[in-house]
Amino acid sequence: MAERFNDKVVVITGGTDGIGLATAKAFAAEGAHVYITGRNEARLKDALVDIGNGVVGVRGDVSAPSDLDRLYAQIRGDHGRVDVVFANAGVSESAPVGGIEDDHFDRVFDINVRGTVYTVQKALPLMSAGGSIVLAGSGAGSKGFPNLSVYSATKAAIRSFARTWTTDLKSRGIRVNVVSPGMVLTPALKTYLQSNDGAEEWMKGAIPFGRLAETHEVAKAVMFLASDESSFVGGAELMVDGGFVAV
Numbered sequence: 262m263a264e265r266f267n268d269k270v271v272v273i274t275g276g277t278d279g280i281g282l283a284t285a286k287a288f289a290a291e292g293a294h295v296y297i298t299g300r301n302e303a304r305l306k307d308a309l310v311d312i313g314n315g316v317v318g319v320r321g322d323v324s325a326p327s328d329l330d331r332l333y334a335q336i337r338g339d340h341g342r343v344d345v346v347f348a349n350a351g352v353s354e355s356a357p358v359g360g361i362e363d364d365h366f367d368r369v370f371d372i373n374v375r376g377t378v379y380t381v382q383k384a385l386p387l388m389s390a391g392g393s394i395v396l397a398g399s400g401a402g403s404k405g406f407p408n409l410s411v412y413s414a415t416k417a418a419i420r421s422f423a424r425t426w427t428t429d430l431k432s433r434g435i436r437v438n439v440v441s442p443g444m445v446l447t448p449a450l451k452t453y454l455q456s457n458d459g460a461e462e463w464m465k466g467a468i469p470f471g472r473l474a475e476t477h478e479v480a481k482a483v484m485f486l487a488s489d490e491s492s493f494v495g496g497a498e499l500m501v502d503g504g505f506v507a508v
């Protein structure tokens with residue numbers, strides 16, 4: 262299993278924290294040339310030190326097409342190709358229906374949906390046969406959690422993209438799949454749980470495995486979908502949620 266990604270060029274949007282950071286570490290440890298993005302410059306610098314292994318950071322917002330152009334221009338100059346895209350950058354915000362404001366709707370759709378579309382579309386000229394695209398979905402896309410309708414709809418859109426893009430890209434030998442985490446112990450979620458009494462117990466009770474996921478467990482699923490081990494898997498959604506959606 263070691264060095265599965267030796268010399269592969271891997272792009273991870275939102276690679277400075279949480280799932281993206283853990284995934285960047287895992288790819289870099291297996292020999293990949295990893296490119297990460299994120300909006301906050303200081304966080305990006307910290308992540309580069311944390312990941313090591315020659316990782317490259319390109320500051321940028323996935324909802325700004327010119328930032329994505331800069332990212333891919335740099336990769337074109339450095340390597341001339343992309344082998345794996347993990348379109349991970351995403352934001353979660355809540356609002357009850359009846360109280361959905363324009364800026365909430367636009368921000369969540371711009372980052373989660375438009376950002377994913379252009380992250381993938383702008384990578385395509387650099388991708389060749391055997392390439393793999395992994396999209397970050399969410400169990401929320403298949404559920405009806407209170408006040409999460411806009412976020413959940415963005416993740417349902419992501420799940421749909423993997424179906425159509427599998428068809429659109431089949432002639433090029435590029436696979437597209439979704440990894441859908443359930444509740445993952447990212448730094449952001451840890452902070453939320455510390456200030457919301459009872460939330461962790463509710464989550465643990467709702468998840469069949471009785472615990473939340475660690476970020477490296479999501480990374481392992483992303484790497485499976487990115488690697489040749491999943492060579493006949495396409496248009497799929499891999500839930501990494503301790504059985505939450507399925508059971």
Ligand SMILES: NC(=O)c1ccc[n+]([C@@H]2O[C@H](COP(=O)([O-])OP(=O)(O)OC[C@H]3O[C@@H](n4cnc5c(N)ncnc54)[C@H](OP(=O)(O)O)[C@@H]3O)[C@@H](O)[C@H]2O)c1
Nearest residue numbers: 275277278279280299300301322323350351397399444445
């Ligand atoms: N954590 C969970 O329990 C969970 C569950 C289901 C699905 N997911 C999905 O998994 C993905 C990662 O979630 P996470 O919890 O790991 O997030 P996180 O800990 O909040 O980290 C998000 C990362 O994305 C970056 N980012 C946010 N908006 C961006 C933008 N517009 N352009 C570029 N980078 C951006 C952040 O850096 P900057 O803020 O500096 O840009 C950060 O590096 C998301 O798509 C999320 O919806 C997470």
